[in-house]
Amino acid sequence: MNILELSEQEIVRRGSLDEMRRRGIDPFPADEFPVTGYSDEIKETFTDDAPQREVSVAGRIMGRRIMGKASFLELQDSHGRIQVYVNRDEICQGEDKDLYNVVFKKLLDIGDFVGIKGYVFRTQTGEISVHAQQLTVLGKSIRPLPIVKVKDGVTYDAFDDPELRYRRRYVDLIVNEGVKDIFVKRTKVMNSMRNYFNEHGYMEVETPILQSIAGGASARPFITHHNSLNIELYMRIATELYLKRLIVGGFDGVYEIGKNFRNEGMDRTHNPEFTCMEIYVAYKDYNWMMEFTEKLVEKICLDVNGTTQVKVGDNIIDFKAPYRRVTMTDAIKEHTGIDITGMTEEQLRDAARSLGIEV
Structure with a gap:
């Protein structure tokens, strides 16, 4: 990359990278670093009267306060953040103090990965921290991270631009609290759904x-060419047709959680590549499917949130089964005051216009 294309910070960090290598420190080691504790668990289980606990933690440097021979750094791991106390004479046992005076104070930056071995203690201000006895460089960050500051409940320099957040999701995950929870909850939702289907004896499958x-739904497909067969193929827009064939083949119930592709418009909530779940069960009707789905959603809420009540905006929605059952025409009448039963197409259009709905 042309040096003119780099920012000032990137140039400085590359210089620090080269200096580490000159000092015999591999800024990207391939060695294993054993992790024995995580930030949230360490803070939750610490008690002042317990025996001293030795821990090994790893993560990114998200803040530093350098005070002569002793410093504090804020370490962010996959579970949260924890303070680390670093003393020069503790991590540099011999006469050579360069690991602290040069590497830690000058060559490490916000965003760099480090490993810390030491013990857990409580500072004089009452904060549970790790007292570092050994510091290992695990990865040098060449690109600087946005520095989000929170003081008295007010956030400064927030990384909140929607365009940047979605284009650079990895940065969003690093600097914005709560974003990682969305990913964790999604995994819990998928696991809960799988467990529910499996417990009822339905089998997960993979279809082409x-x-x-391009069948199973009405959408424009992505088209690709198969060289060996010399034919055009379509990326699936739905899993429906092959799942139904499995039911025809004799299975009582099958489901698939997989990617579908639709070569159409996109926005923040619609992606041409998306995950879809479809389940097909023999010898059932729509009443059974409604009850089955109600219990599925209730189970997911309990597994993910520990309660069936979920706050959406200013509203509390309770997903506890059973749900109220209402026809489409009754729902329209309830919310608009218009009974569409027996209406012609033109009357339906007029009703929509009267409600300000684009026709």
Whole structure:
């Protein structure tokens, strides 16, 4: 990369990278670093009267306060953040103090990965921290991170631009609290759904992604060429047709959680590549499916949140089964005051216009 294309900070960090290598420190070691504790668990289980606990933690440097021979750094791991106390004479046992005076104070930056071995203690201000006895460089960050500051409940320099957040999701995950929880909850939702289906005896399957026809739904497909067969194939827009064939083949119930692809418009909540779950069960009707789905959603809420009540905006929604059942026409009448039963197409259009709905 041309040095003119780099920011001032990137140039400085590359210089620090080179200096580490000159000092015999590998800024990107391939060695294993054993982790024995995580920030949240360490803070939750610490008690002042317990025996001293030795821990090994790893993560990114998200803040530093350098005070002569002793410093504090804020370490962010996959579970949260914890303070680390670093003393020069503790991590540099011999006469050579360069690990602290040069590497720690000058060559390490916000965003760099480090490993810390030491013990857990409580500072004079009452904060549970790790007292570092050994510091290991695990990865040098070449690009600087946005520095988000929170003081008295007010956030400064927030990384909140929607365009940047979605284009650089990895940065969003690093600097914005709560974003990682979305990913964790999604995994819990998928696991809960799988467990529910499996417990009821339904089998998870995989069906072809490249298909000879674009079927199962009404959408514009992505088209690709198969060189060996010399034919055009479509990336699936739905899993429906192959799942139904499995039911025809004799399975009582099958489901698939996989990617579908639709070559159409996109926005923040619609992606041409998306995950879809479809389940097909033999010898059932729509009443059974409604009850089955109600219990599924209730179970997911309990597994993910520990309660069936979920706050959406200013509203509390309770997903506890059973749910109220209402027809589409009754729902329209309830919320608009218009009974569409027996209406012609033109009357339906007029009703929509009267409600300000684009026709």
